[in-house]
Amino acid sequence: MHIGRTRRHAAIGAVLILTIAAASCGSDDDTKSTTAPTSAPVTTTAATATTAATETSEAAATTAGSESTVAETETTSASTEDSTDESTDASTDDTGGAAAGEVEGCGPESVTPIDDISADREPARCDAGAPAPQPLAEKYTVRFSTAFKAEFVAPILLGISEGEFEKENIDVDVQELGFSDSVPLMASGDVDIAVGGTEAALFNAINSGIDIKWALANFSPPSAGDVSIPQTGLWVRRDAFTDPDKPDLAELKGKTLASAVGNGSSIAYPIEAGLEEAGLTLNDVTVQQIPSTDMVQALENNAVQAAWLLDPYWIAASQNPDFVLVATQPPAEPIGGLYFGPEFLKDHRDAALAFVRAYVRTVNTYLSGDYQTDADIMAALSTATDTPVENLDATPALTFDWEIRGGTTDRMQAVFIKLGSVGYTEPIPEDQVVDRSLYLEAVGQAAG
Amino acid sequence: MSAGNAAVLVRRPGHPELQPRGYAQRLRALRIGLGAGVPVLLVVLWQVASNRGWIDNRVFPSPGRVVTEVRDLEELGKLWPNLWATTRRILVGFAIGAFSGIVIGILMGVFLIGRAAFEPLLNALYTVPKLALLPLYLIIFKFGETVYYALIVTTVFFFVWISTLEAIVSVPDGYREAVLSLRQSRWQLFRHVLFPASLPQIFVGLRITAGVSVLIAIAVEFSYGSTGIGYLIIQGKTLFIPPQTYAGIAIAALLGIAFIGVVDIARRLAVPWAGRDRSISRG
Numbered sequence: 097m098h099i100g101r102t103r104r105h106a107a108i109g110a111v112l113i114l115t116i117a118a119a120s121c122g123s124d125d126d127t128k129s130t131t132a133p134t135s136a137p138v139t140t141t142a143a144t145a146t147t148a149a150t151e152t153s154e155a156a157a158t159t160a161g162s163e164s165t166v167a168e169t170e171t172t173s174a175s176t177e178d179s180t181d182e183s184t185d186a187s188t189d190d191t192g193g194a195a196a197g198e199v200e201g202c203g204p205e206s207v208t209p210i211d212d213i214s215a216d217r218e219p220a221r222c223d224a225g226a227p228a229p230q231p232l233a234e235k236y237t238v239r240f241s242t243a244f245k246a247e248f249v250a251p252i253l254l255g256i257s258e259g260e261f262e263k264e265n266i267d268v269d270v271q272e273l274g275f276s277d278s279v280p281l282m283a284s285g286d287v288d289i290a291v292g293g294t295e296a297a298l299f300n301a302i303n304s305g306i307d308i309k310w311a312l313a314n315f316s317p318p319s320a321g322d323v324s325i326p327q328t329g330l331w332v333r334r335d336a337f338t339d340p341d342k343p344d345l346a347e348l349k350g351k352t353l354a355s356a357v358g359n360g361s362s363i364a365y366p367i368e369a370g371l372e373e374a375g376l377t378l379n380d381v382t383v384q385q386i387p388s389t390d391m392v393q394a395l396e397n398n399a400v401q402a403a404w405l406l407d408p409y410w411i412a413a414s415q416n417p418d419f420v421l422v423a424t425q426p427p428a429e430p431i432g433g434l435y436f437g438p439e440f441l442k443d444h445r446d447a448a449l450a451f452v453r454a455y456v457r458t459v460n461t462y463l464s465g466d467y468q469t470d471a472d473i474m475a476a477l478s479t480a481t482d483t484p485v486e487n488l489d490a491t492p493a494l495t496f497d498w499e500i501r502g503g504t505t506d507r508m509q510a511v512f513i514k515l516g517s518v519g520y521t522e523p524i525p526e527d528q529v530v531d532r533s534l535y536l537e538a539v540g541q542a543a544g
Numbered sequence: 545m546s547a548g549n550a551a552v553l554v555r556r557p558g559h560p561e562l563q564p565r566g567y568a569q570r571l572r573a574l575r576i577g578l579g580a581g582v583p584v585l586l587v588v589l590w591q592v593a594s595n596r597g598w599i600d601n602r603v604f605p606s607p608g609r610v611v612t613e614v615r616d617l618e619e620l621g622k623l624w625p626n627l628w629a630t631t632r633r634i635l636v637g638f639a640i641g642a643f644s645g646i647v648i649g650i651l652m653g654v655f656l657i658g659r660a661a662f663e664p665l666l667n668a669l670y671t672v673p674k675l676a677l678l679p680l681y682l683i684i685f686k687f688g689e690t691v692y693y694a695l696i697v698t699t700v701f702f703f704v705w706i707s708t709l710e711a712i713v714s715v716p717d718g719y720r721e722a723v724l725s726l727r728q729s730r731w732q733l734f735r736h737v738l739f740p741a742s743l744p745q746i747f748v749g750l751r752i753t754a755g756v757s758v759l760i761a762i763a764v765e766f767s768y769g770s771t772g773i774g775y776l777i778i779q780g781k782t783l784f785i786p787p788q789t790y791a792g793i794a795i796a797a798l799l800g801i802a803f804i805g806v807v808d809i810a811r812r813l814a815v816p817w818a819g820r821d822r823s824i825s826r827g
Contacts, residue, residue: 276781276782276783276784277781279603279784280600280603283600283602283603284600284603295783296782296783296784297782297783297784298784300783300784300785301602301784304602304784305602306602306603357782358770358779358782360779360782360783382770383770384769384770385767385768385769385770385775386682386687386768387678387679387767387768389679390679390682390683390768393682393683393687394682394687397683397686397687399686399687399688400687517783518783519785
């Protein structure tokens with residue numbers, strides 16, 4: 097009996113130890129699995145597989161709200177990027193710090209009138225290699241979060257792989273985390289910069305006292321505004337219209353629209369603009385939350401009549417004659433970008449400026465014009481995004497555009513207020529949302 | 545215990561024996577007191593932490609704020625429709641999943657051939673994360689409400705099936721032999737011995753599954769659809785409205801407690817001989 101009980105206890109102890117060991121060696125912060133705490137003997141883990149290689153900054157990942165604490169390092173730390181950081185590009189100007197705010201290589205084209213949202217506006221640009229690096233005295237690790245490592249964050253990914261950040265004495269620690277999940281971390285100072293769309297979460301966060309600032313815009317799709325060119329946008333079933341060749345958006349009243357994120361997303365802005373022309377608003381349609389990966393199916397099944405399809409899902413829709421594109425992202429007006437945390441801007445403005453300088457230089461050097469024709473750049477992008485080059489080529493090159501248009505945040509807030517996605521009725525003034533001073537200083541222009 | 549060299553153990557009657565009613569009442573009061581008191585204490589601690597700024601109110605609302613948010617949701621007409629949507633899904637999914645789990649579990653428990661044929665397969669399917677089936681179900685059930693029911697039924701079925709099978713199989717042989725020695729039929733064996741003897745353990749499985757069904761319903765609502773408590777929670781996160789998220793979480797917890805309570809009441813009605821849940825052991 098005595099021996100039997102000891103063996104029993106030993107067995108129980110071994111099982112307990114194995115269970116604890118398995119649990120502690122288990123998934124780390126970056127997995128997208130929903131682990132549900134339960135008193136049941138078996139935990140139901142679910143992998144929510146809504147990953148998408150998106151172009152727009154719409155955070156479509158539906159991770160459960162578990163906080164992932166990013167390692168907080170102020171000084172040297174290993175970058176999580178696996179690419180070697182040797183800068184192979186020798187085209188940097190080392191003259192540095194020209195007189196009185198002027199930056200070599202950045203002329204009048206480095207800034208454009210902020211109220212210009214005409215479709216044919218050229219984005220701001222400097223020469224390749226400009227603005228020149230000005231390394232920080234002390235190395236700083238920027239903690240950066242993005243929902244996906246996709247083409248729309250190419251300036252960061254290429255900046256890391258080509259060593260542009262290293263030239264500024266900056267390490268970039270990339271975490272895959274959606275914007276709304278990053279907000280609490282920015283509030284606590286654990287994330288410095290988050291990528292996202294200019295979404296309701298941003299405005300609600302600022303309204304609740306978290307002083308996040310939109311400091312860099314991301315891109316515009318090259319053919320935005322032209323619905324005859326298949327691209328990211330609002331795709332609708334032809335049979336939802338009485339005359340499919342001349343779709344009348346007023347007929348969408350009462351129909352169902354699929355969105356991965358819903359009325360708080362930055363794409364509510366272009367959709368609302370399209371509907372307003374037909375005398376409707378988003379409140380006149382039923383918005384249904386459907387994972388991005390399943391939207392085309394939902395359209396085919398007529399479960400929804402319209403869907404905002406991101407890259408690359410619109411490709412499948414464009415090959416189906418039953419669907420038609422009726423609205424796109426706004427041309428030449430980015431609706432997403434990089435948002436800087438309050439602690440980062442307040443306590444480490446020099447590092448923030450260095451980051452912006454490297455970002456702008458990466459766009460000027462590698463991502464200007466049709467970068468898809470450059471095999472080296474596409475190879476680097478393919479490695480960084482873990483996407484085959486053919487898939488990247490299937491969607492057109494983005495027009496990277498770091499400037500923030502005037503009035504964008506007012507227009508977007510008007511939509512969110514109408515839809516009830518934000519908890520206030522008076523728009524937050526632009527100067528409390530946007531901070532253009534970093535990119536202006538980087539290119540040697542005075543802040544407006 | 546006696547002093548000196550005597551090897552006699554003396555056990556005198558104590559409170560449980562001398563004042564059984566008073567003792568039972570005190571024990572009951574202790575159970576209720578602690579059961580309610582510990583959560584209340586934690587909520588008070590949470591409120592204090594919020595008032596003192598130990599936690600960031602912008603990101604973690606206080607309990608008071610959560611309560612006002614629930615009231616706001618009700619005023620906006622968002623509370624009851626969403627709560628009903630989730631409850632309906634859980635009830636339907638649980639009913640169908642539990643019924644089929646019990647039936648299959650019994651069949652496999654009683655008939656060795658069924659067990660041999662299907663147990664390995666079902667064991668393998670049991671470990672598949674059910675939420676990974678969401679895209680498949682969206683296609684099969686054409687994006688309707690049925691998707692929710694199907695996922696909950698699938699999850700509930702496996703939990704209930706396993707506990708039912710185990711319950712039937714672990715009825716002691718002595719019981720079976722007693723029936724067989726009375727020359728009763730297999731049906732009599734099942735109806736009078738196997739089924740009643742396994743009911744307590746079946747209900748243990750149902751109680752666990754009740755909690756899991758709330759969980760899975762809310763998890764599906766995170767990814768798909770625009771109704772339900774899960775949708776409120778995820779929308780609160782996506783739009784950065786922390787009070788809405790935590791209000792949703794609180795409501796989900798209460799829903800779970802209520803549903804488990806309902807299953808427990810059903811257990812007491814169906815299995816009165818098994819007695820009260822003895823989770824607090826007597827000294």
